[in-house]
Amino acid sequence: SKTPPSDNLTAVGPQSTDQARVESYDYIIVGSGPGGGPLAARLAIAGFKVLLIDAGSDQGTTVQESAPTLWVASTQYAPMQWNYFVNHFPTADRQLQDTKFTWQTPSGDYFVGPNPPNGSTPLGILYPRAGTLGGCAAHNALITIYPHDSDWTYIGKLTGDHSWGPRKMRHYFEKLENNQYLSGHDLSGHGTDGWLGTNPLDPSIIVQDEKVTCHATAAVAVIKNKQVGKTPTTVKELNKIMDNDPNGKGQSGKSGLYQVPLAVSNGTRSSPRDFVINTANAVHANGTRQYHLDIRLNTFVTKILFGRSGMTPRATGVQYLDGVGLYSTTPSSAAGNPTGNGSLYATREVIISAGAYNTPQLLKLSGIGPKAELQQFDIPVVFDSPGVGTNLQDRYETAVVSKTTSSFEILNGCSLLTTDPDLCLEQWQNGATPAGRGFYSGNAFPLAVIKKSSVAEDNPDIFLFGGPVYFRGFYPGWADLSNLVPGGAKGWWSWMVLKAHNRNTAGTVTLRSTNPLDTPIINFNFFDTGTTIDGADD
Numbered sequence: 001s002k003t004p005p006s007d008n009l010t011a012v013g014p015q016s017t018d019q020a021r022v023e024s025y026d027y028i029i030v031g032s033g034p035g036g037g038p039l040a041a042r043l044a045i046a047g048f049k050v051l052l053i054d055a056g057s058d059q060g061t062t063v064q065e066s067a068p069t070l071w072v073a074s075t076q077y078a079p080m081q082w083n084y085f086v087n088h089f090p091t092a093d094r095q096l097q098d099t100k101f102t103w104q105t106p107s108g109d110y111f112v113g114p115n116p117p118n119g120s121t122p123l124g125i126l127y128p129r130a131g132t133l134g135g136c137a138a139h140n141a142l143i144t145i146y147p148h149d150s151d152w153t154y155i156g157k158l159t160g161d162h163s164w165g166p167r168k169m170r171h172y173f174e175k176l177e178n179n180q181y182l183s184g185h186d187l188s189g190h191g192t193d194g195w196l197g198t199n200p201l202d203p204s205i206i207v208q209d210e211k212v213t214c215h216a217t218a219a220v221a222v223i224k225n226k227q228v229g230k231t232p233t234t235v236k237e238l239n240k241i242m243d244n245d246p247n248g249k250g251q252s253g254k255s256g257l258y259q260v261p262l263a264v265s266n267g268t269r270s271s272p273r274d275f276v277i278n279t280a281n282a283v284h285a286n287g288t289r290q291y292h293l294d295i296r297l298n299t300f301v302t303k304i305l306f307g308r309s310g311m312t313p314r315a316t317g318v319q320y321l322d323g324v325g326l327y328s329t330t331p332s333s334a335a336g337n338p339t340g341n342g343s344l345y346a347t348r349e350v351i352i353s354a355g356a357y358n359t360p361q362l363l364k365l366s367g368i369g370p371k372a373e374l375q376q377f378d379i380p381v382v383f384d385s386p387g388v389g390t391n392l393q394d395r396y397e398t399a400v401v402s403k404t405t406s407s408f409e410i411l412n413g414c415s416l417l418t419t420d421p422d423l424c425l426e427q428w429q430n431g432a433t434p435a436g437r438g439f440y441s442g443n444a445f446p447l448a449v450i451k452k453s454s455v456a457e458d459n460p461d462i463f464l465f466g467g468p469v470y471f472r473g474f475y476p477g478w479a480d481l482s483n484l485v486p487g488g489a490k491g492w493w494s495w496m497v498l499k500a501h502n503r504n505t506a507g508t509v510t511l512r513s514t515n516p517l518d519t520p521i522i523n524f525n526f527f528d529t530g531t532t533i534d535g536a537d538d
């Protein structure tokens with residue numbers, strides 16, 4: 001079960017009446033996702049006074065956040081939902097070729113696809129994010145794949161800091177992982193007492209559905225170019241055709257069919273939210289607080305404050321607005337108005353880990369960014385840094401969906417909270433073991449294929465994950481049961497194809513206005529650089 005929030009969560013929060021609390025910290029960290037959350041916890045454990053700020057609230061005890069399959073529903077769960085609309089391409093004619101292109105109609109509704117009602121405004125492609133404690137790790141698809149060693153070497157080269165090297169980074173993975181699926185097997189390169197639980201969907205659930213094991217058999221036939229023979233009906237038979245553990249030492253470079261390791265602990269989502277809360281709540285034997293980690297929620301940082309040491313600007317604090325659902329990505333049902341404002345200060349560092357869109361936006365609004373762009377908005381330049389808001393990258397995602405006439409039995413009783421009772425939810429809530437908790441203890445995509453495209457260099461560059469739903473990407477309403485299982489026919493299967501080692505570096509985040517509650521303009525400029533050698537044709 002999930003740890004409920006403690007007093008520390010609002011210790012210096014907007015609702016607090018305890019003004020005697022520390023108002024100056026060693027470190028202030030903005031954003032509690034996988035970037036900021038664990039860092040805040042580690043700094044507090046190391047003995048520093050730390051304030052972690054997030055614009056969102058804590059939804060960690062809700063089923064939307066904690067039941068793994070319900071990540072789907074959580075992307076549409078208003079209390080944590082941040083809807084961005086991004087451009088994949090710079091020109092309208094290329095954008096409009098995507099059938100998921102979304103418009104705002106004159107009545108304020110979303111319209112997806114070509115031929116919107118007259119007077120509609122173009123929005124772009126939905127990019128769901130989570131504004132909540134734990135950041136997007138509170139609603140993401142939980143897939144936990146260890147990076148290639150070449151990624152770490154590359155970062156080491158880029159930064160000139162070789163502590164990013166593969167050997168050192170494997171050590172950090174061992175420290176953070178709580179591996180729960182390899183007990184009794186080779187655990188080298190894994191950890192067992194970290195804060196991040198890892199587990200695939202229990203294989204005994206997969207073998208209950210012959211249609212899923214048929215997909216596994218077919219995948220092996222394609223990627224290994226050999227017939228498997230009999231479709232597996234037992235875990236032992238399934239294990240025989242699957243490759244072992246994609247996260248093992250040296251394994252991440254190998255192609256094959258895998259079960260997807262998930263950020264799941266005993267059937268429940270595992271995320272930085274738990275690490276942060278457990279650190280803030282930790283007490284000594286005598287009941288006093290063990291670490292100084294304060295968490296301020298519903299607090300939207302609008303500006304970084306600077307002092308100067310000589311000619312060099314130094315971040316000393318942040319300005320903020322208090323309130324629920326302030327950012328303009330919040331759906332209207334959950335949006336609110338500011339209830340207060342103020343400033344907070346740090347003696348050592350202010351660390352911005354507000355995600356790939358909000359970090360550059362906040363830096364620019366605070367005067368750090370390309371001079372010409374800042375001057376265009378009359379923002380005083382603190383430091384001319386042309387790289388801020390450039391080099392935005394993502395793994396391009398594309399779906400292959402198929403349909404058969406018979407149903408996936410694995411989905412029986414699962415309604416994604418649209419019926420009361422939702423039988424799969426009941427099983428998840430009442431099951432005594434991960435296997436007993438059923439389908440909702442996985443992320444709905446039980447199979448994964450790792451593969452090399454024709455242009456891959458050293459490592460496989462294609463990651464595919466497959467599951468029994470109609471998933472064609474993100475658009476408003478994508479997670480409605482009627483869209484994932486159209487016509488109620490549970491015979492859909494989707495393989496999502498992700499291109500890793502993307503060579504497109506043309507993505508940008510630029511200011512739309514000086515209002516910090518406005519979203520920036522996000523343009524991925526997909527395929528604009530590196531196109532022909534990028535494996536896109538594959």
Ligand SMILES: Cc1cc2nc3c(=O)[nH]c(=O)nc-3n(C[C@H](O)[C@H](O)[C@H](O)COP(=O)(O)OP(=O)(O)OC[C@H]3O[C@@H](n4cnc5c(N)ncnc54)[C@H](O)[C@@H]3O)c2cc1C
Nearest residue numbers: 031033034035055131135136140141142143301354355358
């Ligand atoms: C739908 C979806 C599915 C995904 N699936 C996977 C997956 O299966 N596996 C995987 O490895 N990755 C997945 N990802 C990606 C992964 O979740 C992100 O890479 C990761 O969360 C990024 O971490 P972060 O800390 O940089 O930012 P975020 O997680 O975005 O956290 C940023 C935090 O900053 C807060 N914030 C922003 N601006 C401000 C401000 N001005 N003031 C105060 N707080 C602010 C936000 O509220 C948020 O909590 C997925 C992402 C999405 C959106």
